[in-house]
Amino acid sequence: MFIPAQRATSRRPANAAFTLVEIAVVVTIISLIIAIAVPATKNMILRARASAVQNDLRVFAAAFQTYAHEKGDWPAGDGTPGTIPPGMDAYLGATGWQRKTPIGGNYAWDPNSLQQGVRYRAVITIVSTDNNPVSSDRAQLLEIDRAIDDNSLDSGNFLLGFRNYPVYVLEH
16 A cells, blocks of 8 residues: 655745844854955955055166166156156156056156155155045055065155155165
């Protein structure tokens, strides 16, 4: 004799909903995931921007040093943000010199520059322009300094200069 198997029945009736406890558990889990992911994402963005600025400064420094080696002196310049200094088109034309920097502002060439009471023979500065301010996030600036210099924004070749703009010193 054949006995049909009973159908599996759900514990909940068809019109049942989630309980407040179940919803609270899901919200708590999602909150924990976000609490872990947001700082990690912020750190990744900080490191990526620092790496991009570091790369830009190395490329630009090499271009200026090549010019100085070939011509016998640094090019003229007046610190105008985003402007290629006279005679540097062949050296900087294919670079990102004229674009916004990864931390805001624009790059500027400033020979014989006075920064925080000290005169430097050749510097690249990152300068705020209209609607394009340089980041004042100290953690971001320290990450750049950590990557290319001495881990201090008060000394070394990457430091804060006039108006606390980042300065990369090529020659003291």
